[in-house]
Amino acid sequence: MRGQRRPDFVHFSSATNEWETPQDLFDALDGEFGFTLDPCCTHETAKCSKHYTKEEDGLARSWAGETVFMNPPYGRVIGKWVRKAHRESLRGATVVCLIPARTDTSYWHDYCMKGEIRFLRGRLRFSNAGRAPFPSAVIIFRNGGCP
Numbered sequence: 001m002r003g004q005r006r007p008d009f010v011h012f013s014s015a016t017n018e019w020e021t022p023q024d025l026f027d028a029l030d031g032e033f034g035f036t037l038d039p040c041c042t043h044e045t046a047k048c049s050k051h052y053t054k055e056e057d058g059l060a061r062s063w064a065g066e067t068v069f070m071n072p073p074y075g076r077v078i079g080k081w082v083r084k085a086h087r088e089s090l091r092g093a094t095v096v097c098l099i100p101a102r103t104d105t106s107y108w109h110d111y112c113m114k115g116e117i118r119f120l121r122g123r124l125r126f127s128n129a130g131r132a133p134f135p136s137a138v139i140i141f142r143n144g145g146c147p
Contacts, residue, residue, distance in 0.1 A: 020045045020126055021071045021098060029069065029138065033096055037066040040073065040081060047071075063088040063095065071098040079107035082139070086111040089141035101137040116140040 039058030072081035
């Protein structure tokens with residue numbers, strides 16, 4: 001099968017890199033943190049009344065003073081979002097990130113390890129994409145890192 005894609009690997013791909021947060025997970029985190037901003041969502045998937053869509057470009061806006069819930073696009077741009085989350089925490093935001101637990105990536109070592117890391121047990125079931133084919137973690141940045 002060299003050079004051919006095995007049929008059993010199809011379930012590891014997705015038509016989108018936007019994975020809608022399970023409501024019960026968001027509710028639990030919101031109860032702990034009291035979110036004020038969702039910077040990377042669609043109008044349909046927004047978890048906070050104050051939110052930015054792709055067109056509004058949350059990467060280009062300030063999050064200072066906000067309590068942010070961030071479930072970024074999981075494609076190649078995820079490193080930019082994690083870097084932004086860390087940098088905004090240095091400006092006074094508290095940022096809670098729901099991301100794949102990809103501990104082998106440079107963004108994980110450069111930024112995630114500066115925050116509080118909570119590994120999630122099992123695989124999440126995302127509202128729009130089914131069960132995740134990867135483990136997930138919640139990374140919390142406060143004042144640039146852990147509390």
